[in-house]
Amino acid sequence: MILSINFELVREILVKSLTTHFIRYTLAAGIMFSIFYLWKRRAWFYKKIQLRTPQKAKIKHEIFWSVISLIIISVCGTISFYFVKQGYSPLYTDIAERGWLYLGLSTVGLIVWHDFYFYVTHRAMHHKAIFPIVHKIHHKSTDPTPWAAFSFHPIEAVVQFLFVPMAVFVVPLHPIALLTMGLFQITLNVIGHLGFEIFPKGFTTGRLTKWANTSTHHNMHHSKVNCNYGLYFNIWDRLLGTNHKDYEKTFDEVKARTPDTEDKLAEKGLVKGAPKKEKQEPELV
Ligand SMILES: [Zn+2]
Numbered sequence: 001m002i003l004s005i006n007f008e009l010v011r012e013i014l015v016k017s018l019t020t021h022f023i024r025y026t027l028a029a030g031i032m033f034s035i036f037y038l039w040k041r042r043a044w045f046y047k048k049i050q051l052r053t054p055q056k057a058k059i060k061h062e063i064f065w066s067v068i069s070l071i072i073i074s075v076c077g078t079i080s081f082y083f084v085k086q087g088y089s090p091l092y093t094d095i096a097e098r099g100w101l102y103l104g105l106s107t108v109g110l111i112v113w114h115d116f117y118f119y120v121t122h123r124a125m126h127h128k129a130i131f132p133i134v135h136k137i138h139h140k141s142t143d144p145t146p147w148a149a150f151s152f153h154p155i156e157a158v159v160q161f162l163f164v165p166m167a168v169f170v171v172p173l174h175p176i177a178l179l180t181m182g183l184f185q186i187t188l189n190v191i192g193h194l195g196f197e198i199f200p201k202g203f204t205t206g207r208l209t210k211w212a213n214t215s216t217h218h219n220m221h222h223s224k225v226n227c228n229y230g231l232y233f234n235i236w237d238r239l240l241g242t243n244h245k246d247y248e249k250t251f252d253e254v255k256a257r258t259p260d261t262e263d264k265l266a267e268k269g270l271v272k273g274a275p276k277k278e279k280q281e282p283e284l285v
């Protein structure tokens with residue numbers, strides 16, 4: 001079988017995979033970073049979950065390991081998709097074959113499956129025998145920026161990719177389901193590492209919304225470490241008691257801030273490395 005590998009097809013899939021992953025990461029992380037950390041850096045600083053400015057060295061670390069991970073994920077994706085193209089998966093391309101309802105349900109199912117897979121593998125990554133070797137790279141960012149979205153050790157990148165073939169080679173999926181899941185994943189991943197809370201007040205206590213994760217939730221995972229393991233939903237952390245006890249309190253505190261809060265917290269020494277404020281002209285009496 002080795003001799004019959006179609007290298008032209010492999011090259012074609014690899015180029016497409018690398019291009020898609022890099023464009024998606026650069027656009028999603030780049031746009032959010034430009035808005036929150038460059039354009040609105042001073043004006044929105046008081047809204048930052050952790051009132052500090054991330055170090056340049058940490059951002060370089062996040063980009064470096066994300067690039068490595070995206071190359072690994074693209075290679076793994078190429079191998080999987082090569083076998084899909086050879087007819088080893090039940091993937092289908094005609095929506096009429098299974099209908100729109102199936103397409104919708106399979107897309108939601110794929111997202112729910114990824115959320116569960118991530119929770120289980122992420123908790124495993126926090127095992128004391130695995131954490132220092134593998135997952136520590138992701139936790140080097142104690143105050144993450146959107147660039148940390150794929151900042152993984154190569155082993156973690158492979159583990160995080162495996163949920164795809166575990167679905168694609170088992171369940172009939174349409175490429176639209178995979179595409180939607182991919183866009184959902186990058187969006188929520190970047191929001192989780194944003195460092196700013198974009199969900200509205202009351203989100204963590206709403207009857208339905210409390211089951212979804214927030215930026216504060218994953219930000220606390222980076223600052224407090226052994227809590228808040230979930231990805232998209234707050235289902236497994238709630239059911240298994242792994243939400244940080246101060247999660248809702250922290251979310252409310254961040255959402256209650258006003259521009260004046262920054263000065264009050266600065267007086268208490270709780271603000272580190274705030275961007276310089278522009279000098280205000282004295283008011284004319
Ligand atoms: Zn972790």
Ligand SMILES: [Zn+2]
Nearest residue numbers: 138193218222
């Ligand atoms: Zn993270």
